[in-house]
Amino acid sequence: MHLSTDPYKGVRDFYPHDQAILHYLFSTYRRVCEQFGYEEYNASLLEPTALYLAKSSQEIVSEQTYSFKDRGEREVTLRPEMTPTLARMVAAQRRELVFPLRWYSIPNVFRYEKPQRGRLREHWQLNVDLFGGDTTQADAEIITLAYSLLHAFGAKDSDFEIRVNDRKNMPNDPALLRLLDRKAKMSREDFEREATKLFPNKKELEMFLNGTYTENQELRTLITTLSTRGITNVRYTPDVVRGFDYYSGMVFEVFDTDPKNPRALFGGGRYDNLLDVFGVEKIPAVGFGAGDVTMRDFLETHNLLPAHLWPHYSPVTKIMLCAVDTLDITMNSVATLAGMLRERGIPVAVDFSGKKIGDQIRNADRRGIPYVIVIGDTEHASGKFKIKNLASGEEIEVASADAIATIVAH
């Protein structure tokens, strides 16, 4: 009986092509966050289960998380989201940290749920948070950062819409908020049936269904501020509530405007009371989380992935050095040239298989490596190499690692 090569149910293997796309997401996240003065933090995905019981129900923890007892009888949970960990870390060091705090992280988070499109058991989620600013300026900065992130990926204003609301405008009823949060994914009929259950009183039901909520002054100021700064695809949307109970003010969702795929890409909001559970003083906070699955879908749908990643993938390796034989003198000569090129920052792989040169070149081409250099006696003796561009077929004779570096840099 042989072992299966399948991964565990509901999680993904990242082969180099998928990992390169993930790395592209992450490095874009990093660049944009750092340009806004945000610093990266991280933590273990193992957390005491008590951290989630405090703000969620026992039911959610036991039905939707990976929780188990460790061998020391400690209750431990694989984090389902990063915000409680962040709150814990901020609370722990609140005396030493300088506020406002601008922090980001790219953790993996876990949900025990039925695997389905965009809802895996594990995904990677950018988290961006600003602690210690309770003004419109802080809310505007977080939304500007989310907007700039999509622009950094090449999205246009018309590709997405930022929908904002304020929890302070909404009924403080978790069941009602959860229903609103699901509204976009439900039929009108299902929505009305569920609403009827929540409002036995007919008049209140009518008010709810007709959307009697209105924009408050803070939201108007926020939308005007963003508009003045050139961010005009922001719209007040009373349906936006976000799933978590801890939001206490502005909430927002970034929506894909593609008619074939109209859905929330990611979102966030203000949560001013999350540190209460640690028994420390309040620190106002605003932030968002963005998952890798929906982000990649968005980039694919709008054809925004860079050409070296999509639809085909080219590795970062620039040159394959092909040895004509496996003699020590040849191999050492190849290794010397490889070392010189690497010192110049050029990614170089070596083919030491001893196969026919034609096969070695085909192999390099199949991998998407753009250049090859064949090395044998002549090259070793003369110190001159021919570098071949596999796309154009052009060959150029070069006599130094610097000359090679110049060619592959173009």
Add this chain to the structure above:
Amino acid sequence: MHLSTDPYKGVRDFYPHDQAILHYLFSTYRRVCEQFGYEEYNASLLEPTALYLAKSSQEIVSEQTYSFKDRGEREVTLRPEMTPTLARMVAAQRRELVFPLRWYSIPNVFRYEKPQRGRLREHWQLNVDLFGGDTTQADAEIITLAYSLLHAFGAKDSDFEIRVNDRKNMPNDPALLRLLDRKAKMSREDFEREATKLFPNKKELEMFLNGTYTENQELRTLITTLSTRGITNVRYTPDVVRGFDYYSGMVFEVFDTDPKNPRALFGGGRYDNLLDVFGVEKIPAVGFGAGDVTMRDFLETHNLLPAHLWPHYSPVTKIMLCAVDTLDITMNSVATLAGMLRERGIPVAVDFSGKKIGDQIRNADRRGIPYVIVIGDTEHASGKFKIKNLASGEEIEVASADAIATIVAH
């Protein structure tokens, strides 16, 4: 009763300073691996427990790993090492992949053990592997990469030694190999007592204690090859066996030569039979794994961390823009300048607190941000700004984002 702010036992929180050091390790790993033509892969840390039972014992799995049953009664384990996952992925796609395969990954791995220096319950481990090359050239490449990695961190040849051995030279007795693996950490007396238990026969014990193992021809060729290529701190060391049972040929350990801290930094070796458990054809492989805790210790001990990370940490943020008041016109002016600088790739934070300018500047300085620009009516009206270098106290008047970019780039 308030929640504790402590992390789960035996794992670490990465505040920005620690995370910046981790990021420095990871980006150096990436750069070196990619210069050798290695591509990044990744996978979930959740794996079917069966993956580890195949090559380890039930005892190891149940005593030294995090294993539990999920809600669907599947046995799942938090990976204790990456190699079984890698073998699974390679076996799954062996028909599509182009060999030799050069892959690296930087996963977190989990061990359920007593927390102690350098042996946490979770750590991050660079894994570098070459599949499909069973020659001295492949072994030499892996060791050259390990050597180049330490040089990329600024280490000198005298800071470390590469100790090599060959499993084919050693008795194929797991108990004996485990004893040899622990030898460096034991007193001579303890070692002899344990050895006596394993060799009831006096003559065999003598032979074992006197180290009758000798370098084979393959190891001699490997050491000569590396030496010819300028890597001369490689030494045949019969004690080096490595912990895992799956090694089948060359094994190596990189040793810190610091007399205060003489210990293995990391290591690896050849494992040609790991794909057997999947019932697929053999693919020879060689690789190594390097943990973040020992690597950071090494860099600290040898004073190799860059100045912006050690002993004090400077964030990547280059400029703090300080607003003299909280009027909309001022805030929008600050936001406009921030946007222009960010478009030029400059990391900029905004102080919108409305505090006294002196306090804002002190705050920027405390964070280690090198430049400040104060913005008020005058600046808004004239479009001219004064940029102040907090280290030198020097102030320069500038009239464009480009001019600011030029100053902070130096």
